Amino acid sequence: MLSLAALADPTRRRIVELLAGRERTAGEIVDEFDMSAPAISQHLKVLRDSGLVNVRAEGQRRIHSLNGEGLDELSDWLERTRAVWSRRLDALERELRADDAKKKSSK
Amino acid sequence: MLSLAALADPTRRRIVELLAGRERTAGEIVDEFDMSAPAISQHLKVLRDSGLVNVRAEGQRRIHSLNGEGLDELSDWLERTRAVWSRRLDALERELRADDAKKKSSK
DNA sequence: TGCTTAATTAAGTTATTACTTAATTACTGC
């Protein structure tokens, strides 16, 4: 599952925002939401599977942290798409300028 | 619906990529996929509603184009999240350095 | 006018997703 699909859900987005601030145990995350612990546990699994979040065990706690590289994947897609997009806009602009010049010279 | 949810679907992502290259009629987009016209029409509606794509009518054609500002919203979320994240990493690094200095001075 | 083409809307189906409660696993401290 691509990280974009993982971020489609608003709860998961908020979890990512929380973890951007600092790492947290599963229980601490549960406390931030009006939702059962299993529901959060399932969301965390999706975030882990998508590579956005890392876990380490500390005793019986599972400490979750944001994985910056997971955000990179999303960032890369965005930049790739935007690059094509802005190249196209540049071409359009050049065309408009050329058109403009033609009009002037034909006056 | 936030643009992130709209981009969760791979078909919609490919449509956005296509439109980054150049604007296209609904029919041209349909031709790129192995899927019925109504299915694509519905995807286009989602993309329009999320602000990622614009349409204009030209006779009976609907010409779809990418809306750069829609991508900005996504980009903003990413940058905001990444900013919090990297601030945290900086703080961590400072802490480690301070710790290091303390160790050295206590030797 | 009526036939064709472009696109959307309507209605129904199936798969997936986001939850729930109950049960289970695994550590902690007495």
Added chain:
DNA sequence: GCAGTAATTAAGTAATAACTTAATTAAGCA
């Protein structure tokens, strides 16, 4: 060992999402 706590897994449900075909809307053109 066992009661308590942290977290996950299991199982079931309800809402949503992604499609399908059929019907509809609207423009183009002989």
